[in-house]
Amino acid sequence: MKQQSLFIEDNGCEQDFEHFHSLGNDLVLDLQNGPKGRAILYRHGSIIRVVELSDKVAKKLFVVDVVNDLGAQQTKLAKALGISRQTIHNYLESHNYFGDEGLVYSYNPDESKNLAKQRALHADQLPRGNKAEQVAAIRAEQREQESQDSAVQMSLNFSFGDNERSEEVVAEEQPFSEQHNWESSRYAGVSIYWIPLIVQSHWLQLIMGHFGAGWRIFSVFLLMAGLDIRSIEQMKHVRSREAGLVLGLGTVSSRSTLWSWFYQVAKQGLARTILDDYFRLQIRAGLVGYYIWFTDGHLLPYTGKQKVHYSYNTQRRMPVPGRTSQVTCDHTGRIVDFVIDEGKGEMKQRIIEVIDKWQPEMPVRPIVVFDREGYDKAFFSQLVKAEQPFVTWDKNVDSERLAGIDDESFTLEFTFNDKRYSVFEEGKTFSHTPDNETEPHTFTLRHLIIWNRSSKRRTCGLAYGGQSTEDAVCAILSRWGASENTFKHIQDRHPLHYHPGFALVESERQEIANPEIKDTEKLITRLRKAIAKLHRKLFKAKDRTNKDGTPRSNSQRQRLQNEILQQEVELERMREEKKRLPEKIDISTLENYRSFKRIDNEGKYLFDFVTTAVWNTRKQIVDWLRDYYQSENDLVDLFYAITKSHSWLRSTAAQVTVRLEPLQQAKRCAAQEPLCRKLTAFGA
DSSP states (O other): OOOOOSSBOTTSOBOOGGGEEEEETTEEEEEETSTTSEEEEEETTEEEEEEETTSHHHHHHHHHHHHHTTOOOHHHHHHHHTOOHHHHHHHHHHHHHHTTHHHHTTOOSOTTSOHHHHHHHTTTTSOOSOHHHHHHHHHHHHHHHHHHHHHSSOOOOOOOOOHHHHHHHHHSOOTTOOOEEEEEETTGGGGGGHHHHHHTSOHHHHHHHHHGGGHHHHHHHHHHHHHTOOOGGGGGGSOHHHHHHHHTSSSOOOHHHHHHHHHHHHTTTOHHHHHHHHHHHHHHHTSSOOSEEEEEEEEEEOOSSSOOOEEEETTTTEEEEEEEEEEEEOTTSOEEEEEEEETTOOHHHHHHHHHHHHGGGSSSOOEEEEOGGGOOHHHHHHHHHTTOOEEEEOSSOOHHHHHTSOGGGOOEEEEETTEEEEEEEEEEEEEEOOTTOSSOEEEEEEEEEEEETTTTEEEEEEEESSOOHHHHHHHHHHHHSTTOOHHHHHHHHSOTTOOSSOOEEEOSOOEEEOHHHHHHHHHHHHHHHHHHHHHHHHHHOOOOBOTTSOBOTTOHHHHHHHHHHHHHHHHHHHHHHHHHSOSEEEGGGSSSOOOOEEEOOHHHHHHHHHHHHHHHHHHHHHHHHTTTOOOGGGHHHHHHHHHTOOEEEEEOSSOEEEEEOOOSSHHHHHHHHHHHHHHHHTOO
């Protein structure tokens, strides 16, 4: 077809632009002689469609063709043709369910013929009744069938909440309920998270069972975690339509609506319930390992004006206001469980609680690995009595003794993280007497002398259990050696510190360290320094005697000895007084003290539930990519490149199809394609 100019008449004069209408997607509609005349459709200045709008059938087919195949915006098309948006929707639905017959039959472009006769002629081929009502009935049947299909699934034995919440979703908008033809989205790469979450973790079933229509805010959180959007406020920079297509919402609502969705689910107080159900499912389905579990604390700082308990910042080596997220991971870095403690938290107590909590779901006890914060012979005694295997670093290592060990004693050699190690194992005995017992508990732990031949340094670790020496050493090196990256990568890739719905309530822990103990310690220190000073003077003082050789009673040496004796008596009194003082006191009994506030963790738990699911899903997909991509150092970057791909989506009554844009590098594209095929094969 010969290309024609869009704005120039044949005589070279400019056209009147009023009858040109932009339809989006580089489409321009030229209406000659109004909405009932001839219509010419251009793309990039070239004619691609010509239709007589007076022909009703041609007009309907033109509308369906332009919207479905060419991607015209329905609102702009309706305005150009002078029809309602609902009319176009009815055309599309009729064509979707009844095909061309639903549009063609009962109409004839030749108005000279009798329309009633034509309708009677084709009555046996035309579906009777109002098509809009028929389409609504068909969609209602499909929704009912989908709800029945979702109900007939494997029983997971989880507390999915009240059935009323699940029924609410039938009345509300279902995920991906809007049907549309291909539409582009710059966020569609995030959809690769959906498939493992739906198929392996039953994520939507879990959320909708607890919160009903509240699934929508979790879908938004999924986009935030997947694209590192640091707050709900930053959602204003997201293209609402493109993001809504990926999230199954149609269009992402305003920030005020997102906050209302959040508070609707937060006020139900089900955060810990859904977390426990999710973690239980992971363990039962084998989505996390249970051979080795690493437990460590991560600081969640607080910068507000309220008085809260202090946690500890390891990098700055100082206490700061905040909380501690005690996280347990498996050997691959997948999160097994976590809990947020007020202030510094009790990691040793958390280690025991997480094992006791999930032990019924596992065939064996996992080996727990922790850092020097857990070094305590009372804690070791408790683990040994429970027959709980563990590995940790040794504390207060004697470097000179380690250096004196003969090289021949290191009989075990292996390579880990491209570094050579040699290990020598011996025993180390501990003894602890519990408070309620008189007999000490004496036990021996495995003492692992680790020699890093690459850096020529030696250190020690402790282990208990039947694991091999190499497994015990690799366990501790894989978490606190060169491979410590779980929190670093989560913080770099996901909004780890974000806490939506920040609220503070009165803390149950109003105790502080007794300030009188600190004052008493200052006095004790002052007395000790004074006594030391007197001893130095006494050492320099000379003996003075009377003429008969007896010591003088008023000599300097005698005065110093008497003063030292008095100071030592006072020092002993202060020490006894310190022992009688209580270690902690309730600040409510003091004056001019503000009470401690506790940060409410409901919103944080809900958001971290999504962050945890996204992180574990990332680990799973990266493992799948490893089969198709040989460069290990570039594997994670390849995954995130795929999630940020521009894409197209199409949603029908039967399925949602995502078409990812291929990556430019041939090597990466060769890994992207089989991954897409694998995800498609799940049939989510």
